Amino acid sequence: MFHKLLVAALFFSSIASAQTNAGDKLPVDPKVTVGKLPNGLTYYIRPNKMPEKKVELRLVVNTGSIMEDDSQQGLAHMAEHMAFNGTKNYKKNDIVSFLQSIGVGFGNDLNAYTSFDETVYILPIPTDKAGNLEKGFDILEDWAHNVTYLDQDIEEERAIILEESRLGKGAEDRMFKKILPELFANSKHGDRLPIGQDSIIKSFKPDEIRRYYKEWYRPELMAVIVVGDITPAKAQELVKKHFGSLTNPPGVRPRSYAEMPPYKNSSAIFATDKEATNYSASLNYSAFKNAEPTTVGAYRKDLVQGIFVSLMNQRLQELTQKENPPFIYGGVDFGSYARNYDAFSAFVSTGTGDVKKGLAALTEEVERVKKFGFTAAELDRAKKTRLNNIERAWNNRDKTESSAYVDEYVGNFLTQEPIPGIEKEYEYAKSLLPGITLDEVNNVTAVFKDEKNKFIYAMGPEPKAGDSLPSEADLVAVVDNGSKLELTAYEEKNIDADLLKTMPKAGKILSSTKDAV
Known part of the structure; x- marks a missing residue:
């Protein structure tokens, strides 16, 4: 974690x-x-x-x-x-x-x-x-x-x-x-x-x-x-x-960890609450075994996965900037639902809008990345952003609060999360990031792209009188249909539009004063 x-x-x-x-x-x-x-x-x-x-x-x-x-x-x-x-x-x-x-x-x-x-x-x-x-x-x-x-x-x-x-x-x-x-x-x-x-x-x-x-x-x-x-x-x-005087009781059971089996079929649930104000939906793939990295090679693999997540999130953010966007926020992650497991999930918030439309747009973007991956220009920007971020953290290393270090050490004890220190992190980042390839980032989907069974959940306010919400079967159908779409690869578009449709006319200075310093 x-x-x-x-x-x-x-x-x-x-x-x-x-x-x-x-x-x-x-x-x-x-x-x-x-x-x-x-x-x-x-x-x-x-x-x-x-x-x-x-x-x-x-x-x-x-x-x-x-x-x-x-x-x-x-x-x-x-x-x-x-x-x-x-x-x-x-x-x-x-x-x-x-x-x-x-x-x-x-x-x-x-x-x-x-x-x-x-x-x-x-x-x-x-x-x-x-x-x-x-x-x-x-x-x-x-x-x-x-x-x-x-x-x-x-x-x-x-x-x-x-x-x-x-x-x-x-x-x-x-x-x-x-x-x-x-x-x-x-x-x-x-x-x-x-x-x-x-x-x-x-x-x-x-x-x-x-x-x-x-x-x-x-x-x-x-x-x-x-x-x-x-x-x-x-x-x-x-x-x-x-x-130092605490003792371990005799004959106790060893600490064990529960398994997370894959989903047996696709299913969905729509949970509502009278106090909820916004609609949202989440697409979840089966969990897979994973462990925190303890070697340079394993850590490099985690870095590649992190870049994938940031690129996917950037794609979703672009959709929110369109006219009449399908959702107001979207994101993906490889979250840790259970110890020793990770799972890929994607999430959208649609505000008071159409949750089916938002889920469909989310599914389409996930499928597009699974099929076509990202572009070299996207990866280049992501690398620069990450290097800038780690450099900023290194520059501010003497301003890190104790609570931040505590969180690192909690993670290290529970899951062996690495704690090399910011000086070492910066050194590593400068040498590792340039070698990350587009094929490596695109191949991150390998851990979930062939999964047929997913779990979808939606949540939001109870429907008003006369309104209806998508059924659980509707939610499953949205995701299933998304995997069958004939998609085209992502294309970067330059923004040619002016910030202002009509340029304002120049005014005149009516008066001016100078104050003594």
């Missing part, structure tokens, strides 16, 4: 110095200290004074809803919620109250999230007052192995989780709750949405959530990340003090 902050987004446009070989291992940025305690806990430490007097702490746990038993659906998410409800050293609400007292706001600063494959606790600590950092490590340690999960707290949290499930966080969340089981059809992910099953949340016995916490919150599955205004020696001392 490549992070989307500037430095990370530019990571696609990196790798390989003039002397490197395809099999060379990617280095680790020498400015970050990466280590492992005897109990298996990994730590990342980097001094950084952007901003000063602040340290970003993270507790990353390599587990999520995919590791729940059938009787625990939703408890990975609930276990994370309850870390804020009481620990061995901080009673109910004490954590939030203390952090708010030192200027750490709940939600904006202090936060956590649970997904299919990970749980991450986010804790920024101002260090302008003595003792703040020590308490921050106290809290992080308690989250790792001292959450109390008292019966009364569990009962109170049940009601909160059920209300969250009922209302959702908004129209988009409610619609995706309908879409995701279909997107993940035939895989365990479809039965392990992090929000869980209401029936289980209502009735699970308290020991179930304690069992989940004890089994999966163990040091060999954890990383502690410390980035900010701190010396490496002090950070390492605090990590060892607070996490």
Whole structure:
């Protein structure tokens, strides 16, 4: 999962110095200290004074809803919620109250999230007052192995989780709750949405959530990340003090990863919500096995894929600039739905317009690229843009905030995302980009171009009285018909039109004044 902050987004446009070989291992940025305690806990430490007097702490746990038993659906998410409800050293609400007292706001600063494959606790600590950092490590340690999960707290949290499930966080969340089981059809992910099953949340016995916490919150599955205004020696001392005594429980199951089988047939769903305001549609191909690059050669392959995505997005952007465009925004990506997998998907937003028209135009452009690829001029522009971007990031390397580095290290721990550092990235980009060929970029479609079965979803507001929306069969037909079109290759067009249809007449200066400086 490549992070989307500037430095990370530019990571696609990196790798390989003039002397490197395809099999060379990617280095680790020498400015970050990466280590492992005897109990298996990994730590990342980097001094950084952007901003000063602040340290970003993270507790990353390599587990999520995919590791729940059938009787625990939703408890990975609930276990994370309850870390804020009481620990061995901080009673109910004490954590939030203390952090708010030192200027750490709940939600904006202090936060956590649970997904299919990970749980991450986010804790920024101002260090302008003595003792703040020590308490921050106290809290992080308690989250790792001292959450109390008292019966009364569990009962109170049940009601909160059920209300969250009922209302959702908004129209988009409610619609995706309908879409995701279909997107993940035939895989365990479809039965392990992090929000869980209401029936289980209502009735699970308290020991179930304690069992989940004890089994999966163990040091060999954890990383502690410390980035900010701190010396490496002090950070390492605090990590060892607070996490060195954690132990792995005996007889626990190994961490496993779920498979993502290909779609068995083409299908679609149209999800609506009364609070939705815009229509959109997405075309999704089957997921395929993939891993983060660990060598120069693998990283080069990712760079080629990144260029493909940028070129495809540029084509779609051009369509939005036409008179009466078929959609107002379009994009593609190779997203990571599940650990160790990627999948090609394409997306359009049509505003209040015709979602079928937008989906048809999207499908046509995807098919055009599959059949004809891109042009040499397009590739040349993309290379220049990427090199300019990485150069800009390198020029601003001393202005990178701690939160950006933290995101990189979360990715490295969970998926082995490379972290060579911006200096190395710039060096690699200058030598690698010129060698990327048009055939290589066009061949990126090989991982999905022959896939016959797709999943299509559309979403938007409920239809008004008398109106109707496309059926699921209509959506499938739009995509199927798009693959049968007789298409022509893309042609670059010069814009000959004047910015103004009629040139204004020259005026006259009526008066002028000069002010003293």
